[in-house]
Structures are given as C-alpha cells and as structure tokens.
Amino acid sequence: MDDLALILFDVDGTLVDSQSEILAAMHDAFAAIAQPVxxxxxxxxxxxxxxxxxxxxxxxxxxxxxxxxxxVSAYKHSYRKSREVGAMSVLYPGIADLLRKCRSHENLLLGLATGKSRRGVNALVAYYDWGGVFQTVQTADTHPSGRDTAIRISGDHRLVGA
Structure with a gap:
C-alpha cells in the first residue's frame, strides 16, 4: 500500500471567501456592545x-x-441570522474542482482545521454537499485557535489512531 498523505485546509480565506459575512457580523457585534468597530x-x-x-x-x-x-454572542447571533436568510460564503474559483481531484487520489486524505465553530463548518459542509469529503474536521470548539498547531496534531492523531 502506498503511503497516505493528509492535506489540511483552513476554511475562511482558503476554501471560501467569507470576508463580507465576517465584516458584517463584526459590525453587528461591536454595535451590540457599544464599542467602535x-x-x-x-x-x-x-x-x-x-x-x-x-x-x-x-x-x-x-x-x-x-x-x-x-x-462573541452578538457575532454568533448576527452570523446565524445571515445564514437563516440564505447567505453563505462563496467558494473561491477552482476549489470544487481541486477537492474533486484530491478525492480521486486514493492515498490522499483531506481534513479541515479552522477557527470556525463546528456548527458553522457543518452548515458549510451541508451547503456544498461535502459530506464524506473530509476525514477529519478540527474546529475552534475543541481547540484554542485555527492557527494553533494542536488542531493539526489532533487531526493527524485521529487519522492514525494514536
């Protein structure tokens, strides 16, 4: 059997362009706590x-x-409200094709390591019909930050059974 390789993707700014949703939710969050944006x-x-x-x-x-x-609560509320009216982060050009090509290689495993919440990732996975595409999904719900190496290490260990 060939060696397996794990490719980890961040979500925001890597797979999807979520800037407008993030900026709008931050604006609402800061307004809710009467702080300058x-x-x-x-x-x-x-x-x-x-x-x-x-x-x-x-x-x-x-x-x-x-x-x-x-x-944080105001941000989540704003982001959730935008989802309820149908807003969804847009895939960057070529991402759907890239994921399809990666999935066609039997020795490539795909994962997500993100600062998004599990709920946010689940919504994105459902919207883009990515069920079964990613063998590991590591979120801010169980790790300190999307930039933290613990997310990557945890994802690796879950895949190899350590």
Whole structure:
C-alpha cells in the first residue's frame, strides 16, 4: 500500500471567501456592545482565530470577560441570522474542482482545521454537499485557535489512531 498523505485546509480565506459575512457580523457585534468597530484590516487579521481570541485581539484591553462574551454572542447571533436568510460564503474559483481531484487520489486524505465553530463548518459542509469529503474536521470548539498547531496534531492523531 502506498503511503497516505493528509492535506489540511483552513476554511475562511482558503476554501471560501467569507470576508463580507465576517465584516458584517463584526459590525453587528461591536454595535451590540457599544464599542467602535475596528477597521477592515484589523478585523480580517483575526480570520483563523477562534471568536474569543479575535475579540481579545480587537477589543480594548480594559474590556472585561462579560463584554467579550457579549461580543462573541452578538457575532454568533448576527452570523446565524445571515445564514437563516440564505447567505453563505462563496467558494473561491477552482476549489470544487481541486477537492474533486484530491478525492480521486486514493492515498490522499483531506481534513479541515479552522477557527470556525463546528456548527458553522457543518452548515458549510451541508451547503456544498461535502459530506464524506473530509476525514477529519478540527474546529475552534475543541481547540484554542485555527492557527494553533494542536488542531493539526489532533487531526493527524485521529487519522492514525494514536
């Protein structure tokens, strides 16, 4: 048997263009807690982080845990509302074909390692009919951040049974 290879994909900014949804939800979150909305570049620099980490990065350092939690809740509420009206992040050109080609190689395993929530990933997987495409899906629900190596290591170990 040939050696297996694992290819891990991030979601936001790699597979899908979710900038408009992220920016809109951040705007709503900051409005809900009566804080000035950070600029676009600052917000987008947090893509890949868990929401809690993103808010810690974007909010003034004097904000307490309650304010951070309220911002996270407001973001989730806004993002969920956008999904309810049919908004969905758009695949980058060529991604569907790339995933199809990767799946055609029997010694390639595919996975996701993302700062998105499990709920958000599940919605995306259902929308794009990706059920069974990814052998491992690691999210911010069980790991500190999409940029954290623990997500990648955990994904690898689950695949090899360690």
């Amino acid at each position: 950070p600029n676009r570049d600052a917000i987008l620099s947090t893509v890949g982080l868990s929401l809690e980490q993103a808010m810690l990065h974007l909010l003034p350092s004097e904000c307490d845990a309650h304010t951070i939690s309220a911002a």
